[in-house]
Amino acid sequence: MADVITRTDVATGLEPATPSHADAAPRSSGPFTSRRGRTRFTVLVVVLAAAAVALAAGYLLLDNPGRPGTTGHLLVMQRRATSLAVIAVVALCQGLATVAFHTVTGNRIVTPAILGFEALYVTVQTGAVYALGVAGIVALDGVPQLLLQIGIMVALAVGLFGWLLSGRFASLHVMLLIGIVLGTGLRSVSSFMQRLLTPSEFDVLTARMFGSVSNADVSYLPVVVPLALLAGGLLLARSRRLDVLALGPAVATGLGVEQRRETRIVLTLVAVLVAVSTALVGPMTFLGFLAATLAYQVAGTFSHRHVMPVAALTAFVVLCGAYVTLKHVFYAQGAVSIVVELVGGTVFLVVLLRKGRL
Amino acid sequence: MITLENVRKDYASDVRIGPLDVTIPSGGITAMIGPNGAGKSTLLTMVGRLLGLDAGTVTIAGHDVTRTPSKKLARVVSVLRQENHFVTRLTVRQLVGLGRFPHSAGRLTADDERKVSEAIDFLDLRHLEGRHLDELSGGQRQRAYVAMVLAQETPYVLLDEPLNNLDMQHAVAMMKHLRGAADTLGRTVVVVLHDVNFAARYADHILAMKDGIVVEQGAPDEIMRDDVLTRIFDTPVTVVQGPYGPVICYC
Numbered sequence: 001m002a003d004v005i006t007r008t009d010v011a012t013g014l015e016p017a018t019p020s021h022a023d024a025a026p027r028s029s030g031p032f033t034s035r036r037g038r039t040r041f042t043v044l045v046v047v048l049a050a051a052a053v054a055l056a057a058g059y060l061l062l063d064n065p066g067r068p069g070t071t072g073h074l075l076v077m078q079r080r081a082t083s084l085a086v087i088a089v090v091a092l093c094q095g096l097a098t099v100a101f102h103t104v105t106g107n108r109i110v111t112p113a114i115l116g117f118e119a120l121y122v123t124v125q126t127g128a129v130y131a132l133g134v135a136g137i138v139a140l141d142g143v144p145q146l147l148l149q150i151g152i153m154v155a156l157a158v159g160l161f162g163w164l165l166s167g168r169f170a171s172l173h174v175m176l177l178i179g180i181v182l183g184t185g186l187r188s189v190s191s192f193m194q195r196l197l198t199p200s201e202f203d204v205l206t207a208r209m210f211g212s213v214s215n216a217d218v219s220y221l222p223v224v225v226p227l228a229l230l231a232g233g234l235l236l237a238r239s240r241r242l243d244v245l246a247l248g249p250a251v252a253t254g255l256g257v258e259q260r261r262e263t264r265i266v267l268t269l270v271a272v273l274v275a276v277s278t279a280l281v282g283p284m285t286f287l288g289f290l291a292a293t294l295a296y297q298v299a300g301t302f303s304h305r306h307v308m309p310v311a312a313l314t315a316f317v318v319l320c321g322a323y324v325t326l327k328h329v330f331y332a333q334g335a336v337s338i339v340v341e342l343v344g345g346t347v348f349l350v351v352l353l354r355k356g357r358l
Numbered sequence: 359m360i361t362l363e364n365v366r367k368d369y370a371s372d373v374r375i376g377p378l379d380v381t382i383p384s385g386g387i388t389a390m391i392g393p394n395g396a397g398k399s400t401l402l403t404m405v406g407r408l409l410g411l412d413a414g415t416v417t418i419a420g421h422d423v424t425r426t427p428s429k430k431l432a433r434v435v436s437v438l439r440q441e442n443h444f445v446t447r448l449t450v451r452q453l454v455g456l457g458r459f460p461h462s463a464g465r466l467t468a469d470d471e472r473k474v475s476e477a478i479d480f481l482d483l484r485h486l487e488g489r490h491l492d493e494l495s496g497g498q499r500q501r502a503y504v505a506m507v508l509a510q511e512t513p514y515v516l517l518d519e520p521l522n523n524l525d526m527q528h529a530v531a532m533m534k535h536l537r538g539a540a541d542t543l544g545r546t547v548v549v550v551l552h553d554v555n556f557a558a559r560y561a562d563h564i565l566a567m568k569d570g571i572v573v574e575q576g577a578p579d580e581i582m583r584d585d586v587l588t589r590i591f592d593t594p595v596t597v598v599q600g601p602y603g604p605v606i607c608y609c
Contacts, residue, residue: 029455029466029474033488106445240464244456246446250408250439251503255510256432256460302446 031303041306044298048313055320056084062328078218086216086280087319089228091291093277095312096232097270098288099295099304103246104263104270108296109351110176111289112274116183118283119190120153122209126190129205130197137204146220149279150227150272157271208282216280224276231272232312238266239304246302284319284337286344291315293351318343359384360405360514360548365414367400375400375570377414384419384513386562387540387547391554391581393591396567398550399440399518405548406437406516418514432460435514436507440522444491450502451487454478457509477509480543481535497528504532508539515539517549521556529553533560555605558582566590579604 032038060080066072102108128145129137160178194202235242241262245252252259277284295311322336359381366376375397382388390398403409405416407423416423418435426434436457448456454477458470466474478487481501491499500520507515520536521529537560539545551557557564557578564581566574568590574581581587582604587595595608 027451027471027475027487029451029458029471031452033449033452103445106443108445240459243446243464244459246444247453247456248443250403250437251442251444251506253408253428254406254432254437254507255456256429258428296447302448302452 031301031306037300041299041301045310045313048310048317051317052313052320055317055324058324059084059087059320059327062324082216082218082221083323084320085221085225087323088316089221089224090277090281090284090287091316091319092232092312093228093273094284094288095291095295095315096235096308097273097277098292099308099311100235100242100266101270102292103242103304104266105176106246106248108293109289109348111285111292112270113283113285113288116179116186117153117157117274117278118285119183119186120156121149121278121283123186123190124149124152125208126193126197126205129201130193134201134204142217143219143223146223146279150275153275153278154268154271157275158268220280224280228273228276231269231276235266235269235273236305236308238262239308242266242304243302246304282337284340286341286348287315287319290318290340290344290347293347294318359419360546361417362401362405363415363417365401365404365416366412367397367404367409368412373570378572380565380572380575382546382548382565383563384546385540385544387536387549387560388563388565389557389561390548390550390565390567391552391557391590392567392573397570398567401567402516402518402548402550403437403439406435407431408437408439429460432510432512434512435516436510436512437516438503438507438518438520440519442503448491449488450483450491450494450505451478453491453502454483454487454505454509457506460510460512473511474509477505480508480538481505482531496523497525497532500524501528501532501535504535508543508545512545514546514548517547519550519552521551521553529556536560554582554587558604558606559602582606 032041060077064073064076066074066076098111101112102110128140132140160182194205197205241257244255244257245259245262245266247255249259252262274288291311291314294314295307298314299307299310301307318340319336322339326336326339361382362378362380364376365378366374368374378401380401390402392398400409404411405418405423407416407428411424418431421431421434423431423435451474454474455466455470456464457477458466458474462470478484481504483498483501483505486494486498486502491502494502500523504517504520507517517536520532524532533556536547536549540547540562549561551561558581559578561578564574564576564578565572566581566586573590574586582597584595584597587597587606591608593608595606597604597606599605
């Protein structure tokens with residue numbers, strides 16, 4: 001460091017790059033520091049995509065009980081194709097939403113689930129079973145119920161952001177705290193209602209509480225696919241602004257990003273994505289966290305337009321992988337969310353203990 | 359020129375910054391000095407539109423900071439706070455590259471890359487440009503952030519205590535860099551300084567604040583006087599002539 005002062009002579013000013021460096025690789029501020037980094041990323045995407053295709057094919061084709069060519073065979077294939085589409089939507093939603101959420105909240109641990117999303121889902125479902133009974137709930141199932149569920153969740157999240165980010169508590173920490181308090185309160189309300197249910201009602205409810213793609217119906221797809229693609233596309237379109245937002249509110253404002261407005265837009269899109277995923281399959285608390293954390297580790301870049309697709313792809317591989325494994329290895333396919341949360345929860349703890357902070 | 363008219367920030371009923379009526383001239387380095395809690399950082403962050411005003415107007419080169427779109431303002435003024443928290447893992451060069459965001463919206467052209475290189479070379483960071491920010495010392499990281507705001511190429515550069523946590527070697531180097539930014543790049547640098555001696559040596563203009571208002575303003579030799587500094591800091595201060603100009607003794 002001793003040469004710093006001598007080389008920083010005021011008179012030096014701006015000098016063109018010295019010729020001795022001319023033969024080196026061109027200096028670039030791009031998302032990858034070296035050609036190796038870029039190659040590594042390309043290989044990673046290819047491997048993930050190949051794994052995704054292989055797992056999807058495995059999910060679709062393995063162990064079909066019907067004989068090829070029969071109606072039974074075709075029906076099973078159709079059902080599985082629907083589930084596969086649901087898995088893809090959930091992976092896209094959770095992967096993109098978690099990365100964007102991490103960036104605008106300036107942390108890499110708290111996920112949208114903390115905003116009371118899962119708790120709200122549980123409350124809405126419990127409330128429905130409590131008020132309508134098993135017969136009512138079965139009669140109401142379908143697209144209107146799905147839209148209602150998504151609508152309630154997005155409205156709550158947007159209202160919360162609008163209120164908290166506009167007024168004097170313009171702090172994400174306060175918002176997260178309120179999210180936790182709200183979540184705990186909602187959970188208490190639903191656990192109180194659950195105690196008053198009959199055993200058969202409780203049984204129906206429990207089946208819905210586990211995140212599972214079999215919760216979703218084929219009629220949901222025309223609604224959720226465009227919604228997820230639209231919100232996800234809008235998030236991806238903002239990825240360069242997310243790169244700047246990751247530097248913190250002050251630096252982002254200094255660089256001309258209207259931080260508060262941008263944060264609100266991003267959180268609204270996150271709310272739509274998480275609401276779609278939760279309303280579709282139920283709570284998947286750690287899927288987004290798992291996918292985002294793995295994506296940060298393997299992508300090796302700050303660039304959101306590279307990290308976000310990797311996160312979505314990772315979520316797909318994890319979720320689809322869990323289904324294939326459980327279906328064809330352990331024959332326990334209802335328990336996917338348990339497995340994802342077990343693995344995700346372990347990763348969460350490891351990351352938390354290694355970093356020692358939020 | 360930066361003009362503040364009747365600017366006020368109320369933190370509580372008895373804690374108030376302002377009313378401030380100040381003009382900061384274009385060109386050179388303006389240093390803000392004053393005791394803790396005098397409102398130096400508040401003034402700077404309000405000018406840099408990081409903090410809202412409770413009353414009054416701030417104008418930078420004819421742009422009203424509360425009305426001008428943030429994006430447009432980012433080509434007029436750059437601002438850097440003391441501590442910067444970041445979540446993504448960036449190299450020095452990638453950080454400086456993001457300084458071009460107001461011009462290129464994230465799509466860096468060859469011209470942008472050249473300006474990034476210039477800013478990095480200007481702050482002697484070339485040997486560190488491939489390093490990640492979390493692998494740097496506090497002083498090096500500080501320099502990387504300064505390189506980022508220089509790459510932003512704004513006529514006005516606001517820095518809140520850039521010498522914080524720097525040892526004397528790096529503090530001197532940083533002030534020389536800022537002097538160079540003012541002299542060779544023609545930027546107007548406004549800087550909050552804790553060390554009056556640095557202000558006296560490197561600034562063209564000193565602005566002294568106390569209890570939320572500007573109490574003194576002028577060239578260094580107008581401020582570097584026993585009575586003036588004693589009044590600003592409420593501490594007996596003696597100014598002596600050192601080898602590079604006036605220095606203060608106070609302990």
